[in-house]
Amino acid sequence: MDNPFGQHFLGIEGLSPHHIESLLDRADNYALLNRSRKTPRTLLRERTLITLFFENSTRTRTSFELAGKRLGADVINMSVSTSSVSKGETLLDTAYTLNAMRADLLVIRHSHSGAPALLAQKVDASVINAGDGMHEHPTQALLDALTIRRHYGTLSGLTVAICGDILHSRVARSNILLLNTMGCKVRVIGPPTLLPLTITKMGATPYYSMDEGIKDVDVIMMLRMQKERMQAGLVPSSREYFRFFGLDRRRLNLAKPGALVMHPGPLNRGVEIDSNVADDPAQSVIQEQVEMGVAVRMAVLEKFSQIKAQP
Amino acid sequence: MKPLLLTNVRLIDPKSGLDKIGRLLVKEGKIAAVDMPESEKLPDACEIIDGQGAVLCPGLVDMRVTVGEPGYEYRETIATAAEASAAGGITTMAILPNSKPAIDNPALVTLLKAKGEETHSVNILPYGALSVGCEGKEMAEIGLLQEAGAIAFTDGNKALENTRLMMLTMAYARGYNCLVVQHPEDPSLARKGSATRGELATKLGLPSIPAAAEAIMIARDLRLAELTGCRLHFGHVSTAEGLGLIRQAKAKGLPVSCDTAPVYFDLNEDAIGDFRTYAKLSPPLRSEEDRQAVCQALADGTIDAIASDHLPRDVDDKRLPFAEAAAGGTGLVTLLSVTLLQVKKGDLSLSDALSLLTYRPAELLGQQFGTLSIGVDADLCLFDPDQNWLVEAGKLPGRAQNTPFDNRELPGVVLGTWKAGRRVYARQSS
Numbered sequence: 040m041d042n043p044f045g046q047h048f049l050g051i052e053g054l055s056p057h058h059i060e061s062l063l064d065r066a067d068n069y070a071l072l073n074r075s076r077k078t079p080r081t082l083l084r085e086r087t088l089i090t091l092f093f094e095n096s097t098r099t100r101t102s103f104e105l106a107g108k109r110l111g112a113d114v115i116n117m118s119v120s121t122s123s124v125s126k127g128e129t130l131l132d133t134a135y136t137l138n139a140m141r142a143d144l145l146v147i148r149h150s151h152s153g154a155p156a157l158l159a160q161k162v163d164a165s166v167i168n169a170g171d172g173m174h175e176h177p178t179q180a181l182l183d184a185l186t187i188r189r190h191y192g193t194l195s196g197l198t199v200a201i202c203g204d205i206l207h208s209r210v211a212r213s214n215i216l217l218l219n220t221m222g223c224k225v226r227v228i229g230p231p232t233l234l235p236l237t238i239t240k241m242g243a244t245p246y247y248s249m250d251e252g253i254k255d256v257d258v259i260m261m262l263r264m265q266k267e268r269m270q271a272g273l274v275p276s277s278r279e280y281f282r283f284f285g286l287d288r289r290r291l292n293l294a295k296p297g298a299l300v301m302h303p304g305p306l307n308r309g310v311e312i313d314s315n316v317a318d319d320p321a322q323s324v325i326q327e328q329v330e331m332g333v334a335v336r337m338a339v340l341e342k343f344s345q346i347k348a349q350p
Numbered sequence: 351m352k353p354l355l356l357t358n359v360r361l362i363d364p365k366s367g368l369d370k371i372g373r374l375l376v377k378e379g380k381i382a383a384v385d386m387p388e389s390e391k392l393p394d395a396c397e398i399i400d401g402q403g404a405v406l407c408p409g410l411v412d413m414r415v416t417v418g419e420p421g422y423e424y425r426e427t428i429a430t431a432a433e434a435s436a437a438g439g440i441t442t443m444a445i446l447p448n449s450k451p452a453i454d455n456p457a458l459v460t461l462l463k464a465k466g467e468e469t470h471s472v473n474i475l476p477y478g479a480l481s482v483g484c485e486g487k488e489m490a491e492i493g494l495l496q497e498a499g500a501i502a503f504t505d506g507n508k509a510l511e512n513t514r515l516m517m518l519t520m521a522y523a524r525g526y527n528c529l530v531v532q533h534p535e536d537p538s539l540a541r542k543g544s545a546t547r548g549e550l551a552t553k554l555g556l557p558s559i560p561a562a563a564e565a566i567m568i569a570r571d572l573r574l575a576e577l578t579g580c581r582l583h584f585g586h587v588s589t590a591e592g593l594g595l596i597r598q599a600k601a602k603g604l605p606v607s608c609d610t611a612p613v614y615f616d617l618n619e620d621a622i623g624d625f626r627t628y629a630k631l632s633p634p635l636r637s638e639e640d641r642q643a644v645c646q647a648l649a650d651g652t653i654d655a656i657a658s659d660h661l662p663r664d665v666d667d668k669r670l671p672f673a674e675a676a677a678g679g680t681g682l683v684t685l686l687s688v689t690l691l692q693v694k695k696g697d698l699s700l701s702d703a704l705s706l707l708t709y710r711p712a713e714l715l716g717q718q719f720g721t722l723s724i725g726v727d728a729d730l731c732l733f734d735p736d737q738n739w740l741v742e743a744g745k746l747p748g749r750a751q752n753t754p755f756d757n758r759e760l761p762g763v764v765l766g767t768w769k770a771g772r773r774v775y776a777r778q779s780s
Binding site: 230231234248274275276278 | 492493494515521524525
């Protein structure tokens with residue numbers, strides 16, 4: 040069957056609003072089925088899904104595995120520590136090996152931007168990008184979009200602030216691309232050491248002041264602040280970071296009333312977000328993001344399993 | 351506080367261009383009238399001081415001062431520095447952060463400001479450290495320091511050597527619209543040097559520092575300013591080549607400024623004579639060509655401010671073989687007088703000279719000081735530009751006495767200094 044998306048799902052870039060809406064619609068449907076525990080467990084029967092994680096991510100890997108299992112796929116997890124990569128095998132060696140095993144779907148997470156794209160050139164399976172370096176994390180952007188759409192009914196016309204380490208964030212890049220495509224206004228907020236000025240070319244407006252950037256926004260997406268960034272000298276300390284870029288109640292009140300608080304997890308409480316904001320059921324949708332993650336990944340797996348390579 | 355009228359004074363306010371004989375009224379610590387007409391009625395119980403034609407200008411703003419507090423109180427404390435500054439007509443001092451501990455913690459910024467307030471005679475504007483401990487290894491908490499009151503960021507009389515860290519720090523500082531101040535001297539070239547490279551250093555057998563050490567650091571940092579958009583200031587610039595680079599950068603529109611210190615436009619390397627350690631400074635005194643280039647840059651506006659570069663040293667720090675002696679000189683009491691030498695020579699107008707000592711450094715530091723405007727604090731300096739005085743190390747106000755101008759007769763006697771309308775210095779008639 041033809042798939043208008045192409046064989047692989049490597050990023051948000053290139054997707055039309057129609058593509059995105061169709062995935063979100065499907066995911067919405069899966070969200071309902073998940074809640075009613077009526078998932079179509081035969082849809083991916085006899086399909087093999089391999090999750091190939093060169094970087095730790097329990098959350099994303101589990102979400103993909105659960106999505107595959109709820110659709111009835113045979114799910115195999117290959118983690119780096121047990122793979123031949125640790126013995127010196129290259130990414131392409133791994134690709135050839137997996138190809139020979141005739142997997143249908145390869146979900147890959149890699150610390151280098153472009154690794155899934157390289158793999159996609161060499162395998163017959165559909166490659167799903169589960170996060171590559173600082174490049175893209177498309178299913179995260181989709182699950183964020185789904186979460187927002189469920190609250191506002193639409194994405195168009197909303198103002199979304201993405202706050203924190205934009206420079207190193209694949210989540211930010213995918214979200215900027217998706218939100219722009221869907222007609223949102225996107226702001227990015229962070230210290231200049233973590234905010235590349237060229238981000239404006241991607242369609243986001245930069246702010247160095249959290250108070251200014253967060254003013255009157257509909258959605259606040261917080262990003263995880265890695266300790267390595269402080270060790271690398273990009274930010275002087277976590278106390279300074281929290282003081283100027285952390286989301287607390289006072290800052291949240293600068294956004295529109297009822298603005299959604301989002302975070303891709305895992306949270307650094309007291310570094311980028313205050314617990315009483317993160318855990319506030321009135322505005323925080325962090326748990327819902329996790330739930331939507333499974334639904335979105337089911338929609339993606341469904342869509343990209345439809346182009347299973349013919350023997 | 352009684353109202354105060356300073357009458358028969360030459361009012362000079364470089365910011366507004368005012369320069370005329372007149373009178374100035376102070377009420378409740380603020381300037382209430384500038385160039386007050388004779389016909390206007392004085393407030394009740396007004397104290398009147400006849401300036402006898404002396405110059406009344408804004409209290410000087412010294413943007414580059416080291417004190418010994420905390421950590422080196424035997425060299426100078428804020429209280430003793432305040433005493434010296436009052437005698438020099440200075441009412442605002444920006445304090446470099448190279449103390450022990452360095453000013454890399456918001457609590458220390460608060461402490462310095464409080465110490466300044468205790469003196470009631472000088473505004474203390476603390477710099478924050480650019481790197482933790484001024485050690486050039488990790489970025490300091492610039493945002494928190496600024497929030498506590500740090501007015502700009504520098505590692506004081508140490509250059510931040512690591513190019514990557516400098517770039518990141520400048521980029522980060524830009525987010526807070528902070529001014530970054532650099533000591534323009536490549537440390538790897540300056541290491542262990544004690545005099546400027548040239549004939550004299552060779553003759554005396556002193557380890558030397560090439561003048562290019564300054565230009566190399568300036569060139570690097572100008573490039574980083576271009577890259578990051580950060581406001582950048584170079585302290586005590588002393589070479590023709592360095593000033594040439596800054597001149598070009600300004601012409602390109604880069605957000606760059608610089609200051610120099612009196613020692614660099616009045617003295618040259620010859621002042622070290624036969625190993626005179628009071629003239630051992632950082633950067634070292636330069637060649638005559640460089641000195642003349644500094645004079646030229648003062649006149650053409652390349653240099654934005656004159657700072658005392660006050661660096662107090664103990665006698666024991668100086669009473670050592672030249673190469674081992676500590677670098678640095680006192681400068682608070684002589685700041686105005688040595689600058690007036692340039693006026694006497696005809697290189698600068700009096701108003702231009704005072705602009706370099708008052709509102710221009712204040713504006714660089716984002717402060718409102720340094721002007722005679724109605725409603726601002728009455729920070730004032732009254733001085734006689736035509737009267738001379740003898741600099742005598744050992745008899746200077748304040749604790750530090752290591753002046754390179756020892757035994758020089760200088761013009762410009764400060765007759766009185768007022769801080770927020772309160773007289774903090776009065777010249778004793780001899």
